[in-house]
C-alpha cells in the first residue's frame with residue numbers, strides 16, 4: 001500500500017504464454033524427482049493452452065498448473081508445482097481454484113488427478129479443496145511408489 005511502506009505481493013494467475021515455458025521447466029526441475037521434459041510441457045501447452053496456467057508474484061513466475069479435458073469430459077490435473085521459496089502462501093490453492101472455476105464454466109462434472117502416497121503437502125491441499133482418494137494405483141511411479149487417484153466432483 002502506498003504511503004505505509006507495506007507491499008502486498010499479490011499473486012496473479014494467468015494463462016501461460018509459450019515464452020513462459022522455460023520458467024515453468026525451471027520450477028518443474030526444482031520440484032520433481034522425475035521432471036517432465038520441456039517437450040512434454042510444450043505438448044500440453046499446444047494441445048490445450050487454456051489448461052496451462054501460471055502464478056506470478058511481482059512479475060516472477062512462481063508456480064503453475066497443467067490440466068486437460070479428456071474425451072469422456074473428465075478434467076485431469078497433469079501437474080502442479082510452486083517454487084520452494086514461495087510455498088504455504090496459498091499459491092497452489094489459487095492455481096487449483098482457477099482450474100476448477102474454468103472447468104465448471106465448461107460444465108465439467110469430474111476432475112481427477114494422481115499423487116504419490118508420500119506427498120502429504122499435495123494430498124492435504126487436494127483434500128482441503130474437496131478431492132477424495134478413490135483408489136490406490138500400485139507402483140504407479142517410475143521408482144515403484146504407489147499413487148492415489150483422487151477425484152473432485154463439481
Ligand SMILES: CC(C)(COP(=O)(O)OP(=O)(O)OC[C@H]1O[C@@H](n2cnc3c(N)ncnc32)[C@H](O)[C@@H]1OP(=O)(O)O)[C@@H](O)C(=O)NCCC(=O)NCCS
Pocket residue numbers: 031032079080081082083086087088089090091092093094114115116119120121122124125126128
Ligand atoms: C503441493 C504444493 C503445490 C502446494 O503448494 P503451496 O502453494 O505451498 O500450497 P498452499 O499454500 O496453497 O497450501 C494450501 C493447503 O495445503 C496444505 N499444505 C500445503 N503445503 C503443506 C505442507 N508442506 N505440509 C502439510 N500441508 C500442506 C495445507 O492444508 C495448506 O493450508 P494451510 O497453509 O492453511 O495449512 C507444493 O508443495 C509443491 O509444489 N510441491 C512439489 C510439487 C508437487 O508435489 N506437486 C503436486 C504433484 S501431485
